[in-house]
Amino acid sequence: MLENPRSPRVRAVAKLAKKPARAESALFLLEGPQAVSEALRFRPELVIELFATPTALERHPEIAQAVQNAEVELEFVTEQVLEAMADTVTPQGFVSVCRQFPTALKDVFAAKPKLVAILEEVRDPGNAGTIVRAADAAGADAVIFSGRAVDLYNPKVVRSSTGSIFHLPVAVDADLEDVLTRAREAGLTVLAADVKGEDLLAVRTEGLLAQPTAWLFGNEARGLTDEQFALADRAVTVPIYGHAESMNLATAASVCLYESAFAQRS
Structure with a gap:
């Protein structure tokens, strides 16, 4: 001992x-x-x-x-x-x-994924780990950490994922433009989760969420930059019907990922 x-x-x-x-x-x-x-x-x-x-x-x-x-x-x-x-x-x-066991980016897209979460400069360990957990729960095929995102192996990220890092491929240290190029080549539509986007309900009604999708989530404090925003095919916002000032990134990401999961399985 x-x-x-x-x-x-x-x-x-x-x-x-x-x-x-x-x-x-x-x-x-x-x-x-x-x-x-x-x-x-x-x-x-x-x-x-x-x-x-x-x-x-x-x-x-x-x-x-x-x-x-x-x-x-x-x-x-x-x-x-x-x-x-x-x-x-x-x-x-x-x-x-x-x-450590990061997945190579080429292997993520070689597997022909239908649902991917991209975390661009997500810095908060709790948010990052929770999104990995939500992606796992929603049946996503992979998670990608891009830009200056928090370290996947930060103890708080690992704890927040509650073991989900062992369940699905996670790529790290990726370049966003490279990620999105590979995503489109693999047949995925890139949807940016952003307050400037279209109402999620309208996008759901349109049937877009049933298609293979790569969700792009930006930094907690400032969201996506104009340059990052322009790289997406469409932008979507989770509507707030009550009086909350805003929604936590991990919560919004969970909603988006599950909306895709529902649509792809309906």
């Missing part, structure tokens, strides 16, 4: 909360029973190290079984060691070190 929270091994794990360490090692930090379960179930080959407190493993016997099935080695640690490793203030008993 690891008992020293100041040991070099513990410090090496904790460093993965910072981008330079992730970039240098091509590893990332995974926390909590839900995320660890999804990694063991869908991508066990990515799990390099797995740490848990004895109490946490007792509470989650399904993870103990998954560890055996995946033939992954688990090491017990004290609560103090887990707290030193984790990015959260109150970790939930499990920390893992995993290999």
